[in-house]
Structures are given as C-alpha cells and as structure tokens.
Amino acid sequence: DAKTTQPNSMESNEEEPVHLPCNHSTISGTDYIHWYRQLPSQGPEYVIHGLTSNVNNRMASLAIAEDRKSSTLILHRATLRDAAVYYCILTGAGGTSYGKLTFGQGTILTVHP
Amino acid sequence: DTGVSQNPRHKITKRGQNVTFRCDPISEHNRLYWYRQTLGQGPEFLTYFQNEAQLEKSRLLSDRFSAERPKGSFSTLEIQRTEQGDSAMYLCASSLAGTGVVGYTFGSGTRLTVV
Numbered sequence: 001d002a003k004t005t006q007p008n009s010m011e012s013n014e015e016e017p018v019h020l021p022c023n024h025s026t027i028s029g030t031d032y033i034h035w036y037r038q039l040p041s042q043g044p045e046y047v048i049h050g051l052t053s054n055v056n057n058r059m060a061s062l063a064i065a066e067d068r069k070s071s072t073l074i075l076h077r078a079t080l081r082d083a084a085v086y087y088c089i090l091t092g093a094g095g096t097s098y099g100k101l102t103f104g105q106g107t108i109l110t111v112h113p
Numbered sequence: 114d115t116g117v118s119q120n121p122r123h124k125i126t127k128r129g130q131n132v133t134f135r136c137d138p139i140s141e142h143n144r145l146y147w148y149r150q151t152l153g154q155g156p157e158f159l160t161y162f163q164n165e166a167q168l169e170k171s172r173l174l175s176d177r178f179s180a181e182r183p184k185g186s187f188s189t190l191e192i193q194r195t196e197q198g199d200s201a202m203y204l205c206a207s208s209l210a211g212t213g214v215v216g217y218t219f220g221s222g223t224r225l226t227v228v
Binding site: 041042043044045046085087100101102103104105106 | 117146148153154155156157158161169204206217218219220221222
C-alpha cells in the first residue's frame with residue numbers, strides 16, 4: 001500500500017479554519033484519497049474522499065494537489081466537537097478491492113475554546 | 114438502523130481466560146471487518162468476511178484468535194488463553210459490496226483489558 005505522512009498533532013482555535021496536510025508521494029494513478037476521523041472513545045468515521053478534483057461535503061473540503069502527491073483536509077470553522085485524530089488513507093480502485101483500510105498514526109487535532 | 118453495534122463495550126479478564134466479542138453490523142451490509150487498536154496507534158486490520166465466508170486473515174491474527182459470521186449476519190471474535198499483549202480496542206466495521214470504503218461504518222469498539 002502507498003504510504004501517507006501526516007503531522008503528529010495540530011492545534012486550532014474554535015471557529016477558525018483548520019488545514020490538515022497529508023503527503024502521499026508514492027500514490028498511484030488509481031488510488032483514492034480518504035479521510036477518516038476518530039473522536040475520543042469512538043470508532044473511526046468517514047469524512048471525505050477524492051481522486052483528482054477538490055471535493056466538498058457537509059463536514060469538510062478536500063483539496064488535492066495537481067500532482068496528487070499531497071492533499072489537505074479543510075475544516076472551515078472548527079468546533080470543539082472536531083477535536084479528534086484525523087487519518088489520511090489511500091485505497092486502490094481495483095474492482096476486486098474489498099475496502100480494507102490501512103491506518104497510519106494520524107494527526108491529533110486539538111481545538112481550543 | 115442504529116449503526117454497527119458491539120458488545121460488550123468493556124471487558125476485563127484474567128490472563129489465560131477466553132473472551133468473546135460480538136458485532137452486529139448494519140443489516141443490509143454484506144461485508145464485515147475486525148480491527149484492533151492499541152493506545153496511540155491507528156487501527157490494524159485483523160480479518161474480513163463477505164457474507165458468511167471469511168476471506169482474509171491478517172498475520173496479526175494468531176491461532177488463539179478465531180472469528181465467525183454464521184449466516185452472514187452478526188459476527189463473533191474469540192480470543193483463547195488471553196495474554197497481556199491482547200489488551201486493546203477491538204473494532205468492528207461493515208460495508209456494502211460495491212460501495213468501496215465510502216460506506217464503511219465502524220462500531221464504537223470493545224475495550225479489552227487483560228490483567
């Protein structure tokens with residue numbers, strides 16, 4: 001599996017935007033970029049995914065570099081409930097893929113009131 | 114549907130005892146996964162079922178571990194002769210074939226402590 005690199009931790013103030021970076025220099029042309037987050041004492045939850053184009057949903061935006069070697073998860077206005085570990089994960093798009101996720105250590109996001 | 118349900122939420126056991134965890138996936142999901150997460154680490158894949166068939170097992174899954182999914186519905190994960198190194202959060206997830214990882218829903222996990 002292609003590897004991702006994320007900062008160990010980041011901090012933000014409430015109601016400010018947060019940009020969480022992820023490097024994936026060995027990404028292949030068919031790898032999707034997924035972001036999951038894990039709130040304290042919960043299982044991970046899906047946030048967003050993309051292939052080449054930037055993506056928006058109700059939770060966040062995903063900005064993908066033109067060469068696809070990096071991406072950024074954007075939380076437009078952080079709230080205290082966004083404090084979590086954020087994981088950037090690559091998955092293959094092959095038809096036989098069954099969706100196994102390979103997690104790294106992720107980025108611990110702290111949100112200050 | 115209330116999502117993926119895991120029971121118990123917490124389990125404390127003495128070393129050498131056997132433990133069993135249960136996972137009830139989202140009812141229409143035909144794929145079910147087990148992961149293990151130790152403190153400060155991301156979850157690690159253990160095994161995967163499509164319907165009742167166990168299609169892959171990680172090398173992390175020693176002979177003391179066994180998982181079943183009878184009739185393709187709920188699943189159980191049993192650990193025999195527990196060791197202190199088995200202390201971890203055991204996570205279950207389910208998805209619907211064809212949706213890739215977008216439809217991947219995790220439960221809240223079972224935290225195992227072996228004393």
